[in-house]
Amino acid sequence: MAVHPILLYPESLLKSPAASLSLSDPSLPSLIQDMVDTLDDSPGVALAAPQIGYSVNLILVDVARKKGERGHGQVLLINSRILHQNGLRIVREGCLSVPDYTGNVRRYEQTVVEGTTPDGRVVILTTSGFEALAFQHEIDHLGGILFLDRIESLSTDLFRRRAGPS
Amino acid sequence: MDRYAMLTAFGQDRSGIVAALSEGLYQLGCNIEDTCMTRLRGEFAMMVMVRLPAALAPDQLAARLAPHTAPLGLTVLCREVPLQATALEPPSEKPIFMLSVYGADRPGIVAQVARAVADHDGNITDMNTRVVGATDRPVYVMILEIQLPAGRGPESLQEALDRLKPRLGVDITLRAIESVRF
Numbered sequence: 001m002a003v004h005p006i007l008l009y010p011e012s013l014l015k016s017p018a019a020s021l022s023l024s025d026p027s028l029p030s031l032i033q034d035m036v037d038t039l040d041d042s043p044g045v046a047l048a049a050p051q052i053g054y055s056v057n058l059i060l061v062d063v064a065r066k067k068g069e070r071g072h073g074q075v076l077l078i079n080s081r082i083l084h085q086n087g088l089r090i091v092r093e094g095c096l097s098v099p100d101y102t103g104n105v106r107r108y109e110q111t112v113v114e115g116t117t118p119d120g121r122v123v124i125l126t127t128s129g130f131e132a133l134a135f136q137h138e139i140d141h142l143g144g145i146l147f148l149d150r151i152e153s154l155s156t157d158l159f160r161r162r163a164g165p166s
Numbered sequence: 167m168d169r170y171a172m173l174t175a176f177g178q179d180r181s182g183i184v185a186a187l188s189e190g191l192y193q194l195g196c197n198i199e200d201t202c203m204t205r206l207r208g209e210f211a212m213m214v215m216v217r218l219p220a221a222l223a224p225d226q227l228a229a230r231l232a233p234h235t236a237p238l239g240l241t242v243l244c245r246e247v248p249l250q251a252t253a254l255e256p257p258s259e260k261p262i263f264m265l266s267v268y269g270a271d272r273p274g275i276v277a278q279v280a281r282a283v284a285d286h287d288g289n290i291t292d293m294n295t296r297v298v299g300a301t302d303r304p305v306y307v308m309i310l311e312i313q314l315p316a317g318r319g320p321e322s323l324q325e326a327l328d329r330l331k332p333r334l335g336v337d338i339t340l341r342a343i344e345s346v347r348f
Contacts, residue, residue, distance in 0.1 A: 046348050094257050094347035102257040102345065130346065137348040 001033050003041040004052035006096050009146060013050055014097055018142040021056045021078050023120055032076060032118055035060045044096050045069075046134040048141030051097055059115075059138040063131045071131035077115030082139055083124065084112040091133060093147045103151040111135050170199070170247040171216045171224040173231075177240040179210040187212070190234030195219035196227070199252070210240075215247060260313040262291075262343040263320060265327075269336030271297055271304040278330055279308065279338070286323040288312045306336070311343075 007014055021028065031054055039047045045065045049058040057079045063071040087109030094102040111132040113125045127135055137147065175187055184203065191198055196216045203212040218224060224246035235242050267279050276295060283290060292311035299305035314320065320340055327338045 044348055090343065092262055092343050092345040094345075096348065100254050100256050102347070104343070130344075133344075133346055134348055137346075 001030075001037055003037045004034055006038065006042060006047075006051050007053055009098050009148075011097075013053060013055055014141070014146065015144045016050070016055055017144045018048070018050050018055045018057045021058055023078065023116065023118075028078075028118070031056070031058065032060075035076070036074075039065075042096060046138045048138045050141050050144075057142050059135075059142065061131065061134045061138060063134055066130065069130050071127065071134075072125055075125065076118050077113070077123075078118065080113055080115030080135075080139055080142070082111055082136070083114050085132075085136070086110045090152065093133075093137065095137070095147050097141075098146060098148060101148075103147060105147050105150040106152050107133050107136050113139070168249070168252075169218045169224060170249065170252045171218055171227050171244045172247045173214045173216055173227065173242060173244045174212065175214070175235065175240050175242045176209060176211045177238060179205050179208050180238065183210050183238055183240065184212070186234045186238055187214075187231070187240070190231045191216060193234075194222060194227070194230055196222070215252065216244075217252075257345075257347070258313060260289075260316050261318070261320075262345055263288075263312045263314065264341055264343055265308075265310040265312055266339045266341075267308040267310070267336050268305060269334065271306040272335065275306055275334055275336060276308060278334060279310070279327070282323065282326045282330060283310070283312055286326065287315050287318070288323060289314075 031049065034052060035047055035049065035058065038052050039060055039062065045063050046059065046061040049056050058076070059080055060076050062074040063069040064073050085108035089107055089109055090104050091107045092102050093105045109132060110126065110128045113127060113135050114122065116122050140146070177183070188198060196218055199215040199217055201212065201214045205211070216227070218227065222230065224244055227244040228242045231242055267275060269275070280290065289312065290310050291313055295306065295308040297304050298307055314323070320342065324340050327340060331338055
């Protein structure tokens with residue numbers, strides 16, 4: 001049981017795709033406990049294993065830590081992936097691993113996530129709103145993707161012009 | 167102690183301006199901190215916050231850059247930035263809104279909308295305006311990003327904007343941008 005420091009970019013591990021994880025991995029129980037302890041000790045609502053130094057496909061999302069949010073409560077998923085997403089929106093996003101910066105990113109309002117729970121059940125979760133954003137952000141971490149990779153220049157989008165004089 | 171300068175550069179757009187400007191700054195030992203650049207039609211416009219080397223005074227910067235910028239026809243202005251204004255800011259917790267205003271072009275749209283925002287203690291943190299549409303029927307489009315004071319809802323600003331709509335003959339949409347940190 002340990003609270004780990006949350007890695008900050010430019011830690012290279014944050015840009016590396018995470019390896020898939022075996023349920024029989026002997027280190028899994030202690031890693032799960034460390035994830036829970038670290039999230040409990042942080043101001044955040046979600047964490048991906050690479051953020052605490054383990055490049056494996058494990059995320060913890062618990063949006064109920066934020067006032068007014070419930071979602072699915074505490075969710076630990078191994079080998080998670082996004083099956084489907086729907087409803088584009090722009091969100092101002094920040095990340096514990098990239099302090100002091102936020103940017104507008106394109107996300108989805110609904111996200112369907114598949115993964116395996118620590119007790120071995122394969123689950124499919126339909127998430128929406130804040131919880132859907134959390135899953136998208138954490139599953140990005142598993143692919144070595146930071147929100148910085150998804151920044152949208154809103155003004156460019158809105159005002160994209162034909163090249164040359166019109 | 168570090169000294170900082172704000173540099174603005176503008177001139178007719180062409181390829182190579184950013185390269186020439188940044189090479190000039192690099193060769194003078196300046197460090198580019200934060201930058202914003204855009205084009206207004208065919209005009210290039212850039213603002214750069216620069217950390218200066220010890221031997222270079224802010225009022226010397228524009229002249230020392232001239233060998234790089236003059237051949238491109240760039241106008242360059244510099245002034246020192248107070249140290250306290252250069253500190254990195256943590257992300258604001260204030261609610262963020264996007265305000266879209268558009269309609270037939272006429273004088274006073276920007277002034278009256280910006281006044282309404284200011285009267286509601288809103289801070290305009292980003293702004294883009296364009297004249298678009300057909301030449302004989304120009305349409306004015308303005309997109310503002312606004313921060314309202316913490317805990318302040320958008321209702322009273324929304325009401326003020328609704329009153330402006332018929333006066334200015336524009337459509338106005340105010341919408342919240344959700345801000346999240348994971």
